[in-house]
Amino acid sequence: MSRYPFNEIEPKWQKYWEEHKTFRAVEDESIPAEKRRYVLDMFPYPSGAGLHVGHPEGYTATDIYSRYLRMKGYNVLHPMGFDSFGLPAENYAIKTGTHPWETTNKNINTFRRQIKSLGFSYDWDREVSTCEPDYYHWTQWIFEKLYEKGLAYEAVTPINWCPSCKTGLANEEVKEGRCERCGEKVEKKNIRQWMLRITAYADKLLEGLDELDWPESVKTMQRNWIGRSEGAAVFFTVDGTGDKLEVYTTRCDTLFGATYMVIAPEHPLVSKLTSPEQKEAVDKYLDEVKHKSDLERTDLAKEKTGVFSGSYAINPVNGKRIPIWIADYVLISYGTGAIMAVPAHDTRDWEFAKKFNLPIIEVLKGKVDVQEEAWTEDGIHVNSEWLDGLNKEDAIRKMLEFLEKNGYGHKAVNYKLRDWVFSRQRYWGEPIPLIHCPHCGTVLVPEDELPLRLPEVDKYEPTGTGESPLANVDSWVNCKCPKCGGDAKRETNTMPQWAGSCWYYLRYIDPHNDKAFVDPEKEKYWMPVDLYVGGAEHAVLHLLYSRFWHKVLYDLGLVSTSEPFHSLVNQGMITSFAYQKANKSLVPTDLVEEHDGKYFDKETGEELTQVIAKMSKSLKNVINPDDFIKNYGADSVRMYEMFMGPLRESKPWATNGFIGVYRFLDRIWRIATEKKIEDIALNPELDKLLNKTIKKVTEDTETLAFNTAISQMMVFVNELNRLDTVPKKAMETLTLLLSPYTPHLAEELWVMFGHEPSVALEKWPEYDEAKTVDDEIEIVVQINGKVRAKMLMPREASKDEMLEKAKSNEKILGWTEGKTIIKEIVVPGKLVNIVVK
């Protein structure tokens, strides 16, 4: 009876919004630029598991914000779509033979239904899906722009290779060095790949961060990922052969302490540098390294391994012969794949030198004996001939002069950032629009032939050679060269999942345009994205790749802003409770029972500790929002997710608090339907509370502090609930404040109070600042910083008045009697502190 009929209200209003296209965004030129906002969610990958409670958290936040902005008179672009190419659908296809298209669209339909059931104010006319030819047409087109600009190139690079499945694997398919599917040990295999030269944009990507309103933590992570460092390239001559071995170092000033060199096992000079006597040992070592998993190779705690190549290099500063070693602690992917080792001042070099008995020479005066441990902090140079006595800066400067003058090296900048491996040997991705012609070389598919559609295939497995399944489709692979008309073959690699998500925010602006990826006028109208909300897991890769593409498009004059996302908010992860045994292992939730507030293992009866853990399938603690929507309504789910805690912080999904939010909405419903609502004036106190509430909700909605905005609405509703007759104005204002949060309930109430729909198009209420402050304030009186008395005073009371009243307070007199007052501190409107001795 008292239960408010959300199951009737919610579908009704969702239908209304859809039919009336209430949230359609139109490029209305009469709305000035400062009154336009683009509010974006990270679009979901439509997995088979459906929506999980983490999705609606971010989506509700942006929805509340978008609805609030519209009521404030902004023109808001708030779209949704699907990142629909990807591994799971393809793996499912391999297993079952179901076309990924079918699986994906089924999942998209589920996702769309679930998202719509929460009543978000998306402009659904702008929905995009990255696997649609109309969409990937333009992903391919942008790739062609990158290619024309010289930012795409071919290289031979290693992939994870499963010798038993005969396929390449993504990093996430490799679990502890083994293939996730068959358990076979994963190897490295070199194959031809398409690369994107993101490193050419390293400095731009770095500098661009300064102008962004992003969390400092994300900016720091991106800066570290780009990893710019300044140092020197130094050339060592190989003794005997005259080959040049180039190293990169940030501390060229320690060159006198370089007692050996190390090259990575993958270094191109390995075989040339290996002497006949050492060949057997080197081959054995290379074989060991090849069979090591990434995990083994990168385990920091492991013993250093390596082998002597048999060759020596000449240290350019002193002409000394130093041995060249091969070791896997040097990475081919960073710097030049070769280092000069300074064991006295680098922990890794020191460990290696100790193990293989290589000389350690101190060149920076430190506080330890470098034969016993490495000194890795700064010090004055010693044992360095003409650098002795200098500090780091001066020594580096002097050494660089020396290197440059003698042609031994030069200043150099290095990045941790590597070029982006852009091809995948997979079916379910955008075909790379290139043709290999024996006469003309690599040729782009002509623009008017785009989109280059994915052909149908019989099998979704990669070919035994690791090529994409597309390689098996002769009719597709064999084509004519667009340049010379001769026989040619298509590129069979596809693009990674990132490709589609790199630019989707631009397609939302003009999703049905078949002449361009986006209309320049419309692009100017909406860009940049004003607020982008999503999970912190995308802090580096997605956001860096997107920024890269955007900057390329900007340099080509195709977009009007140099950065795509002006402000970014990472929603905290919604975690779940998990149950832990004494031995720290976790028990799946369905095997846990609760009594008397304690948790026990159903099988063993062991008492378990409740801990917080990431939601995972294996723990069976993933929460699907559907059940909650069914039992409590979408408005409750929306509001609860916002009431749980601050948006940016991670928090556990603790369902026992859910009922509180439901009761709150139910209470509003009962006030509206069971109490007398009359057109009467608000009493001054209620009026004051109303103004305070508008103020608090306005400010908190603006700053995305939704949890405290909701608290304030609760305070207000609790007050209304005490009245027998409720002023209509109070209820109407409440409805307006509620409408971004619980839009269905608000629409229903708005009509109930005699208005026309939709409340979403009404004006946000305003408050009277004068009515938000109390005339009388409670002033705290402290003795030595401890609260000893409280008194009510007019808010404009002067310091003297406050002090006088405090000192004449009975309680305070008891504390000051017989003591000396040393100091008196008066904070107007707040407190009086009297320091006594």
Add this chain to the structure above:
RNA sequence: GCGAGAGUGGUGAAACUGGUAUACACGCUAGUCUUAGGAACUAGUACUUCGGUGUGCGGGUUCGAGUCCCGCCUCUCGCACCA
């Protein structure tokens, strides 16, 4: 190991620039009412030897610290030998 973030009641959490620690909600206790529901309403709910003590622990700055500084501990996330 490095980087980022967080520790406040039985629970989720409030506390803007240092100024009444625990708003709001859950749970719990008692009561009222009832066509017994996952109801509504009212009161209470940090500890206490009633002096005080309390925001992970130990110090410091200050008239005053959850908030600032130093040193630890624990947890979460990200990255992995970056020369």
